[in-house]
Amino acid sequence: MRTLTKDMQNKISPEAAVTLLRDGNARFVNNLKLNRNLLQQVNETSDGQHPFAVIISCMDSRTSAELIFDQGLGDVFSIRIAGNVINEDILGSAEFGCKVVGAKVIVVMGHTGCGAIKGSIANVDLGHLHFITHKVQRCIPSLKAKYPNASENDMCSHVTRENILMGVSDLKSRSSILEEMNYKGEIKIVGALYDISTGIVEFLDA
Template identity: 50%
Template sequence: MKAHTKETQSTMTPEKSLNFLKEGNLRFQNNLKANRNLLEQVNDTSDGQFPFATILSCIDSRVSAELVFDQGLGDIFSIRIAGNFVNEDILGSMEFACKLAGTKLIVVLGHTSCGAIKGACDHAEMGNLTKLIEKITPAVNAVSEPTNETQRTSKNIDFVNTVSRKNVELTIERIHTESPILSEMEKNNEIKIVGAMYDINSGEVTFY
């Protein structure tokens, strides 16, 4: 499998891009890999890159977007930060990826048992991590159940995973609100912005 070219990128639609990722994740779950020569892809992309998707995911070492979606060099823009939230820099990166570099899909990818989400649930404080966790706290506050404070901690994995899903939803809302460029592109069906969750136990990505 060769790296994407300007021509192949131009044939991609938001729906086709999403299907590419779904098919890649199925290969990953079944321990199958597309036949690609990575060194050949290095050569293919030496004069330019034409990715079809932009994926915002957590820094968690188990959630490499290239691996869980079985993609090669030049296929996706991968943005990683603990807790997969957005700020001005990340929004700017997404705008570059879609408006200037031509990707057709943005995926905000959360995952189960997320350490950053656990920290937010426990209101952890430590150096610069404190500021990072503050950006995830709105997702904790947006989940109303359970009401018992003793159940709203990292020890309650169901609560943690619910907060992680809510964090993905709030992140997508922020993209729409804080990036008129991306919001307009989606309204014009030039791109699609979707949320997803990766299950660290099964390797499955569920889109929603």
């Protein structure tokens, strides 16, 4: 697997960027990861980086983007935060990744068994955690109204999916730069759900 150059990055369409991630995840779940010389990639990326994707995912230790999408050094911007929520700093990071450096897709990736989602449903309040839980909790009242008899697990699943879609929506509605790039077809902004029991990534709206 060659390290991405500016020319290679330019030739990747937003759709192809999603396919690269799908293919990488397929390699991951089939234990067919590419044989990369990471030390060589250190050398090849020393002058700059041309990643094709921005992946906003949870800090969960089981959901490392580079591993589950089988990517090497210089391939993806990996932004990680509990509950894969969007804040101003993450908006700025995603704008930098796409507008300045040229990434072609932004993936907001949640995962099954997410502690931040469970904590938001249980309204855990500790230190600064409310900054995260309040963002997730925006979707809970309407989901409780929609699924009044949902079990705890089912509600967790509903909130996890809705939280991913809210992240996609937040990126478009809160960043005019990303919204315009998305409108012009220069980038795609998609949601994804990672299953911690299978290793499989499901793209929600690609």
